[in-house]
Amino acid sequence: MTHSDQPRPLQSRASGPLTGKVRVPGDKSISHRALILGALAVGETRISGLLEGEDVLNTAKSMQALGARVQRTGDFAWTVNGVGVGGFAQPKAPLDFGNSGTGCRLVMGAVAGCPISAVFDGDASLRSRPMRRILDPLEKMGARVTAGEGGRLPLTLQGARDPLPITYQTPVASAQIKSAVLLAGLAAPGTTTVVETEASRDHTELMLRHFGADITSVQEGRHGRRITLVGQPELHGANVAVPADPSSAAFPIVAALIVEGSDVVLSDVMTNPLRTGLFTTLREMGASIEESEVRGDAGEPMARLRVRASKLRGVEVPPERAPSMIDEYLVLAVAASFAEGTTIMRGLQELRVKESDRLEATAAMLRVNGVTVEVSGDDLIVEGRGHVPGGGTVATHMDHRIAMSALVMGCASDQPVSVDDTAFIATSFPDFIPMMRSLGADFS
Ligand SMILES: O=C(O)C1=C[C@@H](OP(=O)(O)O)[C@@H](O)[C@H](O)C1
Ligand SMILES: C=C(OP(=O)(O)O)C(=O)O
Structure with missing residues (x-):
């Protein structure tokens, strides 16, 4: 077993605009x-x-x-x-x-x-x-x-x-x-x-x-x-040149979208169409995500993404999109909480068998921070009100993506968001905390 250490809690609070250029780790x-x-x-x-x-x-x-x-x-x-x-x-x-x-x-x-x-x-x-x-x-x-x-x-x-x-x-x-x-x-x-x-x-x-x-x-x-x-x-x-991981890029992308005035560039992000359901969905919500420098290596396409803070609106995400964004629903739910209107994400049964039951854990993360959310069968329904009260402590359940999503939520919530343990972030994105701080996030 990898983690025998003490839990490492952290708090995320609203910051000024997030700016800069980063390359998230390899896919x-x-x-x-x-x-x-x-x-x-x-x-x-x-x-x-x-x-x-x-x-x-x-x-x-x-x-x-x-x-x-x-x-x-x-x-x-x-x-x-x-x-x-x-x-x-x-x-x-x-x-x-x-x-x-x-x-x-x-x-x-x-x-x-x-x-x-x-x-x-x-x-x-x-x-x-x-x-x-x-x-x-x-x-x-x-x-x-x-x-x-x-x-x-x-x-x-x-x-x-x-x-x-x-x-x-x-x-x-x-x-x-x-x-x-x-x-x-x-x-x-x-x-x-x-x-x-x-x-x-x-x-x-x-x-x-x-x-x-x-x-x-x-x-x-x-x-x-x-x-x-x-x-x-x-x-x-x-020879294999590993492009940057779109599932990791999802966190600074959503943070840039919800923190007013942000303008963030991410280089070499893999854009294989079987992985980009989140980008499609965020664009439907009104997100400004511009692609440039599109190229490919060994069949895997990649691009530079420029993300600017955007007013988001609620959308319905169809179940057939789930495989192309299966690891991104947690942070999409965060974006949906900051949007105006209802976001319905359908067909999420596979989320129940990930590092945690991500359907229930995502709902709990939003609820404890004052967001109205419902799990209905295998669907997740988030009521976006344009802002998030925050103030809650999120249980991460040994799940890296819950920890990172909650910290992203705190970047723009009215009150700080706390997570009980950040240790598991090291499974997929070891530099997440310093990289987000380099963009201007306030984690302490
Ligand atoms: O094949 C892969 O690299 C992965 C497949 C997905 O899991 P499932 O195959 O269980 O959908 C995904 O959730 C996981 O993070 C990575
Ligand atoms: C589900 C995930 O990974 P794995 O299935 O490899 O544990 C993930 O990284 O979100």
């Missing part, structure tokens, strides 16, 4: 994948801009424990010398993924295609999250699992000696399920197919192609995808 999803694919490739992978947050560092450690050589060569610069598809060694100790669902679930997929056994574990938050959604397809591919009730961590996964290729329809839109199946499918002969009715982030597909795999993705139905991977490729080491 978390891409960072995990670069380490894992580097470990499954033959030869050297050089990664620049890696997110050096606890979640990703735990994935790096697990790759090392499975036999890859992982080295830090400079600031955010890492090399991985891989073992080849199916080549993981038996780890000598349990693999500890801390707070990270992505690291744990993707590595389960990679291990499922190797004839080794590994124990997977994590912190109290990760131990409470569902793993059956990953274990079910991996068992179909030949892996064997010994787990506690409901397939929770800690669990032992015995990879398949002769993994079977499968066609798998994901039960929920989840890039973690899709990626686990594809990573296991690398070691299987023939083709592994994943069908999703709602497209989820496609970083695994893009990066597999970049490392030399034969993988195709075609539209399936209105919003879905059918992804087909040819098994047993020789992946070759590659």
